[in-house]
Amino acid sequence: MTLSQNDRSIAGFTMTGHALVHWFETSIPIFLVVWLAELEVSVALLGIVVALGYAPFGIGALPGGILADRYGPKRLVLVCLVGMSLSFLVLAVAIVLDPATRIYAIAAGLILWGVAASVYHPAGLALISTGVEDRGTVFAWHGIAGNVGIALGPFVAATLLIFLEWPVVAALLAIPGLLAAAYGLRARFDSTAAVDDDVDVGPEAASLSDLVSSSRALFASAFALVFVIVTFEGLYYRGMLTYLPEILHGTPAIGDIEVFPALEAYDIDPGFYVYVGLLVVGMAGQYAGGKLTNRISPARGLTVLFGVFALLALAFVPVVNMGIGPIVLLCGVFGFFLFAIQPFYQEAVAVYTPPDGRGLSYGYTYLGEFGLGSASIAIGGFALGASVSSFFYLVAGFALAGALLSVGLLVGVDRLGLTMGGPAGANSDD
Structure with a gap:
């Protein structure tokens, strides 16, 4: 079965979002190694800080799903992409702070990432489920894109850290997210193409x-x-x-x-x-x-x-x-x-x-x-x-x-x- 133009548009949009969620997610442990070496903080404290970033990723899925139903999944995915990119830019500006206070900028950036990333899965999958006719195929490609992000995130981060300071690397990792958001703003598709005409699936408060x-x-x-x-x-x-x-x-x-x-x-x-x-x-x-x-x-x-x-x-x-x-x-x-x-x-x-x-x-x-x-x-x-x-x-x-x-x-x-x-x-x- 050949994917329709609408299915391909939604697939491209959601695959990009899914890859980038895991691109950011799996790069964080690489930064953790550098932070432990450069910051004068205990492993326990830094562990708590990183946990504060990962916790909203799971906990925020439910409110993320509610917001997707209320404002529409495409809008939520765009917010996710911009929010994740901004969170890594927050990490990048930590370089201008006093070494003793950089941990606070890191904590703020990671928490922002967790909140922004948490809305992706309910929003992206809701979009596929209501907008795609060939759900099985698009779910498959969507999952593959996530694995690409999982694999590339730590590799790219680790490679860049060989040559560059970690705040610079954080800023560079944010660029694909901003480019994806710009692409998403131009993407055109029917997010309700896979449901019957008499079923109301539009955003509602x-x-x-x-x-x-x-x-x-x-x-x-x-x-x-x-x-x-x-x-x-x-x-x-x-x-x-x-x-x-x-x-x-x-x-x-x-x-x-x-x-x-x-x-x-x-x-x-x-x-x-x-x-x-x-x-x-x-x-x-x-x-x-x-x-x-x-x-x-x-x-x-x-x-x-x-x-x-x-x-x-x-x-x-x-x-x-x-x-x-x-x-x-x-x-x-x-x-x-x-x-x-x-x-x-x-x-x-x-x-x-x-x-x-x-x-x-x-x-x-x-x-x-x-x-x-x-x-x-x-x-x-x-x-x-x-x-x-x-x-x-x-x-x-x-x-x-x-x-x-x-x-x-x-x-x-x-x-x-x-x-x-x-x-x-x-x-x-x-």
Whole structure:
């Protein structure tokens, strides 16, 4: 199926936004290394400052979704792009401040980034769900763009920091966001092309009572189950991606590899390349998952992929003690499936929610994914402190819970007609 001009316009706009959200997000840990070396602050204090930036990224998804329904998703994405760029310019001006007070400018910039970035996912995905006819394909390309940003952000930041001071690098990283905002202002598309003419999905100023009633309606439907499923996916996703680099670093097969002498000065960890490699493989997973949503129901796809997640987590227990070949192979397979699931839960939200509440629906979705899902960082830390095996057993448990809930969604939809926002069996296997 060839994408229509409207679908291509929305795809280009949202792919740019998605790539840049993760471009900024993954460059922050690179700056963290420099700040620890240059600023006279403790690791604990700087950790709190960085956490203050990341926290709104998940927590702000819900209000971001509400704002997307009220003001329109395109406007919110543009605000996101401008806000993220300005936040890195705030980091850049820290150079003119006294060294003792630079931490405050850094904190302000990171908090601004978290607030601005938080609105992207509910707004961007709402735009795709209501404006794109071939949702599966565009969800796939949208996810691939996110992986490109995830991979490029730290590479570009680290490379520039070899030659330039960090405030200059922060300013340079802001330029693509400003260019994308200028491009977005000129983009033309119909954001409601994929919904029926008699359905009102235009921006509206909802009252608090409307918000409460809409939320009650969502959680009285199949979306309540989708929300919990996405939360368990977030627990698995955040836990694995947070601690896998540390686990890889500690494996004899990778830890004993000697890097090129020219790179030793920059403390390059070979495990970093394996980690980035699985993110790159994830692009193929995003595309495959997106295309499969046109053939397989979201509930069925989620059930199968959560089962694969559990098996992969358990496979890491023996494999981390094997040679470099098995580790790289398993990481590649893991990267493929980890990102293949994202189009399925995004499609599930589109299928089981009404079009006029997509921003709110995706707001709750990413509150579960990035907000509640981040709890696995704390829980996983305790498990990893006990043993590496304990950590993988924990995340396998998250995957099994997600699989069981997905079976519940599959049974509820196929046998009971449990749905909202679309006909039962929409996007089915038939």
